[in-house]
Amino acid sequence: METGSHFIGWRYIGVVAASLGIALVCIVAGAAETEPSVSKKEKTIMSMTITSSSFPHQGVIPVRHTCEGHDTSPELFWNDVPEGTKSLVLIMDDPDAPDPAAPKRTWVHWVLYNIPVNSGGLPEAVAARDLPPGTLEGLNDWQRTGYGGPCPPIGSHRYFHKLYALDTVLPDLNQPTKVKLEQAMQGHILAHSELIGLYQKH
Helix, strand or coil, X not given: CHHHHHHHHHHHHHHHHHHHHHHHHHHHHHHHHHCCCHHHHCCCCCCCEEEECCCCCCEECCHHHCCXXXXXXXCEXXXXXXXXXXXXXXXXXXXXXXCCCCCCEEEEEEEEEEXXXXXXXXXXXXXXXXXXXXXXXXXXXXCCCXXXXXXXXXXXXXXXXXXXXXXXXXXXXXXXXXXXXXXXXXXXXXXXXXXXEEECCC
């Protein structure tokens, strides 16, 4: 009887183990069926680029675009704006002010927003009246709208031309500062690209 009881016991354990194994397989299979496929939902977004015919990335900005010249804005181009973009933002600033050896602040030179997606860029020496339709202007650190060229007091400074693709058209922010515009952009940025130019006074 004892031998028979052991046989029945082991047989019972085998049946339970097999049942648990089947149940585990079913649970795993079920999880695999219900888990969303991230790869199918993700869309490939090409890297947006911003370039200029006036100077290459990390190149020297020509004098005509600075306070020592005509103080006119450079010609800019952008490509590969991601799908779903509703507007573009352009901010030009200098993080090396006043002295690259001991920077104390970022000086804002140009603020544009609600640039149309299909604009493709901006011509050289663009005036407010010639901006793409719908484009709005913000304040630079001279407390005025429009482009203010490089005018570094000392040393070679970096000038960042930052392009942002947004998933929305922003409301009229009434000539916002860079800080106010960046606050309004939060949560809406789809892509970002930078063109850096260098300049030192002659």
